[in-house]
Amino acid sequence: MELEFAKLHGLGNDFVVVDDRARAIELTGAQVRRLCDRHIGVGADGVILVRPSDDPACAAYMHYLNADGTLAQMCGNGVRCFAKYLVDRGIVPSDARELVAGTLSGPKPIGFEADGDGRLVRATVDMGAPTLDPAAVPVRAAANAVSAQGEEYVRDAPLASPWGTFRFTCVSMGNPHAVCFVDDWGALADELFADSSDKRLATFDVGRVGAFFEAHELFPEKANVEFATVGPQGLAMRVHERGCGETLACGTGACAVQVAASLTGRAGCENDVELRGGVLHIAWGDDGRVRMTGPAEESFAGRTVVA
Numbered sequence: 001m002e003l004e005f006a007k008l009h010g011l012g013n014d015f016v017v018v019d020d021r022a023r024a025i026e027l028t029g030a031q032v033r034r035l036c037d038r039h040i041g042v043g044a045d046g047v048i049l050v051r052p053s054d055d056p057a058c059a060a061y062m063h064y065l066n067a068d069g070t071l072a073q074m075c076g077n078g079v080r081c082f083a084k085y086l087v088d089r090g091i092v093p094s095d096a097r098e099l100v101a102g103t104l105s106g107p108k109p110i111g112f113e114a115d116g117d118g119r120l121v122r123a124t125v126d127m128g129a130p131t132l133d134p135a136a137v138p139v140r141a142a143a144n145a146v147s148a149q150g151e152e153y154v155r156d157a158p159l160a161s162p163w164g165t166f167r168f169t170c171v172s173m174g175n176p177h178a179v180c181f182v183d184d185w186g187a188l189a190d191e192l193f194a195d196s197s198d199k200r201l202a203t204f205d206v207g208r209v210g211a212f213f214e215a216h217e218l219f220p221e222k223a224n225v226e227f228a229t230v231g232p233q234g235l236a237m238r239v240h241e242r243g244c245g246e247t248l249a250c251g252t253g254a255c256a257v258q259v260a261a262s263l264t265g266r267a268g269c270e271n272d273v274e275l276r277g278g279v280l281h282i283a284w285g286d287d288g289r290v291r292m293t294g295p296a297e298e299s300f301a302g303r304t305v306v307a
């Protein structure tokens with residue numbers, strides 16, 4: 001099958017975007033994996049199919065597939081790229097300055113800035129309210145689920161691993177996240193985010209450690225795994241994504257880190273979140289909704305064949 005595609009990214013979290021408004025494309029897991037392969041395919045962290053929405057309020061529907069071919073409920077960087085795809089191609093007028101994206105985790109209102117050529121530059125996505133109920137994240141209830149603001153959630157749950165015990169706070173942004181703050185690791189926190197040649201950095205492989213917890217029995221639908229720290233400039237994180245591996249950025253992950261930092265008293269409700277690919281601004285509002293602001297860029301467009 002021949003596919004026309006556009007390659008877009010949000011802070012280096014990159015996607016193959018395909019216009020499927022004709023609702024004519026069904027990709028197998030093998031086809032998605034081939035498209036995302038960085039040697040024999042286009043190369044990406046995921047595939048976005050732009051589909052018609054059943055909801056008249058939505059400009060279109062984002063069907064998101066991870067690089068391993070699995071379906072995901074939401075993609076924060078992806079939905080900004082999805083909006084850019086719609087605006088840059090005139091599917092949504094650039095002077096509209098807002099649109100609603102349909103997603104598996106519900107409609108997401110998006111406000112955007114366009115440049116003089118009518119191309120989307122930055123967007124603020126209303127990601128909705130986080131879900132903390134363990135059964136809904138989902139995460140198997142852990143002994144240390146604590147009540148906070150009348151809610152039960154999994155807070156700093158200790159999980160053993162070959163590399164030591166990590167404590168996770170579990171949040172859903174439509175998709176499951178396990179957030180570990182390394183602030184109590186002292187020096188390792190700095191090395192985790194520095195390009196240190198220190199041997200401990202070599203042994204602490206975010207991808208390897210993340211993969212261990214991604215598939216942990218505590219997470220029935222697996223989990224996106226974030227390692228974060230709190231600094232004077234705000235929050236910093238690295239992420240191992242479910243169905244993908246370590247990525248340069250993760251929008252829902254940055255939202256989950258912000259929520260977990262606030263819940264556990266480590267930070268206020270609005271921060272810059274530094275990722276390897278750049279900075280997102282995340283605000284958890286008084287209305288309980290999380291808003292994410294960041295860029296979206298198009299790298300190239302092309303045509304490819306998937307068997």
Ligand SMILES: N[C@H](CCC[C@H](N)C(=O)O)C(=O)O
Pocket residue numbers: 013066071072073074075076077078175176224241242243244249250251252253
């Ligand atoms: N791997 C995620 C989906 C992509 C999320 C990420 N790319 C983002 O920007 O939110 C999952 O399986 O839930």
